[in-house]
Structure formats: structure tokens, C-alpha cells
Amino acid sequence: MIIESKGRIQDGIYAIGAAELPGYLLTGQYPVLFDAGMTFMGPLYLAELKNHLGDVNRLKFHLLTHSHFDHAGASPFLKRHIPNMQIGASPAAAETFRKPNAIELIRNLSRSLEEKYRDLIGKEDVTFQGLEIDLVLDEGMEIDLGSGLTCRVMATPGHTRDSLSFYIPAMKAVITGEAVGVFDKNFTIHPEFTSSYKDYMNSLNKLAALDIEILMMSHFFTLTGEDARGYIKKSIDKTEVFKERIEGYLTDSDGDRKSVVQKIFKEDFEDTRAILQDVRPYLINLEAKVRVIAEGR
Numbered sequence: 265m266i267i268e269s270k271g272r273i274q275d276g277i278y279a280i281g282a283a284e285l286p287g288y289l290l291t292g293q294y295p296v297l298f299d300a301g302m303t304f305m306g307p308l309y310l311a312e313l314k315n316h317l318g319d320v321n322r323l324k325f326h327l328l329t330h331s332h333f334d335h336a337g338a339s340p341f342l343k344r345h346i347p348n349m350q351i352g353a354s355p356a357a358a359e360t361f362r363k364p365n366a367i368e369l370i371r372n373l374s375r376s377l378e379e380k381y382r383d384l385i386g387k388e389d390v391t392f393q394g395l396e397i398d399l400v401l402d403e404g405m406e407i408d409l410g411s412g413l414t415c416r417v418m419a420t421p422g423h424t425r426d427s428l429s430f431y432i433p434a435m436k437a438v439i440t441g442e443a444v445g446v447f448d449k450n451f452t453i454h455p456e457f458t459s460s461y462k463d464y465m466n467s468l469n470k471l472a473a474l475d476i477e478i479l480m481m482s483h484f485f486t487l488t489g490e491d492a493r494g495y496i497k498k499s500i501d502k503t504e505v506f507k508e509r510i511e512g513y514l515t516d517s518d519g520d521r522k523s524v525v526q527k528i529f530k531e532d533f534e535d536t537r538a539i540l541q542d543v544r545p546y547l548i549n550l551e552a553k554v555r556v557i558a559e560g561r
């Protein structure tokens with residue numbers, strides 16, 4: 265089944281915030297929240313954590329799939345309100361969150377939305393002020409969630425070099441960030457190899473070996489059962505096809521990357537009107553994908 269990532273996924277698994285930017289909450293013995301989207305959503309996540317956990321201080325872990333502003337934007341706000349929770353991210357992400365340039369970029373990308381959603385924020389200070397990582401997560405680490413549940417850390421670079429996925433074997437559940445691409449409105453998969461095609465494919469093949477019944481995507485959707493089991497293979501096929509398409513367009517245009525971006529933008533974004541992403545981030549990502557293929561990364 266394909267379900268919207270909002271509210272109860274199954275007992276003990278909830279998507280909080282908005283489906284566009286879901287935080288995935290496991291309410292077991294040691295509750296864990298995966299990702300927390302843009303800064304302006306902070307108060308909303310906090311309110312929903314209260315609803316689900318009673319006392320927000322029960323939240324033991326907050327684990328991040330990667331260092332993009334729409335996945336970790338609200339994390340500093342949550343840390344200010346839940347000081348004892350342990351924030352986990354990859355070594356590269358931990359480094360990124362300390363860099364003044366990266367902090368400034370996240371602030372810049374967040375600002376217009378903070379203005380737009382002033383009423384949601386109220387008097388709270390949601391500014392992104394950098395993030396100290398308590399748990400530096402390496403490939404293969406196991407995090408104890410209590411009651412026999414563990415969460416396995418998988419390094420899945422390719423969307424970014426700091427991308428992680430999290431697998432909970434007892435639930436056959438995986439949280440992937442954008443390592444597996446994103447759906448559009450028509451459930452067409454759009455690959456997201458913005459840092460490296462080779463790494464992205466290796467990561468997909470690694471994820472394909474998992475026994476999966478629940479796949480929690482980075483935006484909008486959660487897949488269960490047959491849809492979850494079949495997804496990674498489809499994503500691999502789509503990724504190969506998209507690479508070949510970029511290569512073909514690059515050949516046709518004598519390597520003119522700008523015209524390739526324009527052509528794909530028209531075909532995939534303008535003609536279909538199905539992409540569930542704003543035009544600016546969509547174009548930034550598309551340029552990166554064309555660059556990755558042109559440079560053979």
C-alpha cells in the first residue's frame with residue numbers, strides 16, 4: 265500500500281509534522297525521531313511529540329538521514345526544548361553542522377518560509393544555530409531502542425555524501441531519506457543522485473538486500489507490503505534509465521549541460537506538473553544530477 269506520511273503508520277510508528285516533511289516517530293521503550301524538517305515546523309513537531317509521548321523528555325534519540333535544511337532544520341529547536349535527547353548523524357554530517365557556511369546556508373534557505381509561516385511559529389525562536397551531534401553514526405552500528413528493538417545504521421551516500429538509512433529488523437522497517445529517490449504525484453520515481461551516481465547505485469543495491477515491509481520515504485509517502493518490497497528494484501531501474509537519458513541528451517547537445525537541464529525541466533517538471541517540489545530546489549538538484557553524470561562521478 266502507498267499511504268500518506270501523516271499520523272499513524274502502524275502501532276508504534278507515527279509520521280509527525282506535515283506529510284511534505286514528515287518526522288518519523290517510533291514510540292517504543294526508548295522513543296526515537298527520524299529527521300525534523302524545516303525550521304518553521306519546529307513547534308509543530310514539538311506539539312505532536314507531546315501528543316504521542318506525553319512527556320517530550322521521553323524522546324531518547326533523534327537520528328538524521330542527512331544534513332539538508334529540509335531534514336534537520338528543526339533539530340536545533342527540538343534540542344533546545346528536549347536537551348537530554350541524543351542527536352545522531354553521520355561523521356560527515358556532524359562536520360557540516362559545525363561549519364559557519366553550512367549554518368548560514370540553512371538559515372538562508374529557511375528564512376522566507378519562516379516569514380511565510382510566522383503564525384505557526386508564534387513567539388518561539390526557531391533559528392538554525394548549528395547542531396552538536398551526540399552520536400556519530402558509522403556503518404553497521406546498532407542502536408538499542410529497548411524491548412528487543414534495535415536500529416541498524418547504514419551508510420547510503422549518493423544523494424549527499426553524508427546520507428544514512430536506518431533499518432529496524434524486528435519491524436522490517438526502513439527510513440531512507442532521499443537515498444531511494446522521491447515519488448511525484450503520479451508515483452513516478454525521481455532519482456536523487458546529487459552527489460554521486462556510483463555511490464547512489466551502490467547504496468540502492470545495499471538497501472535492495474534488506475527484508476522490507478515498511479519503507480518510510482523522505483517526503484509525503486510511506487510504502488507497506490508489496491509496494492515496499494518492490495520499490496527498491498524499481499528505483500534501481502529508474503535510476504539507470506535516468507542516467508542513460510542524461511547521457512543521451514548530453515551527446516545530442518555536445519555536452520551543453522544547461523540545455524540538458526532545460527530540456528529535462530520542461531519534460532519532467534513543466535509538462536507533467538506532477539513534481540512535489542518547489543522549482544528552486546528542484547532545479548538546484550537537477551543541475552547537480554546532470555553535473556554528476558557529465559563528470560562520471
Ligand SMILES: [Zn+2]
Pocket residue numbers: 330332335423442
Ligand atoms: Zn536531501
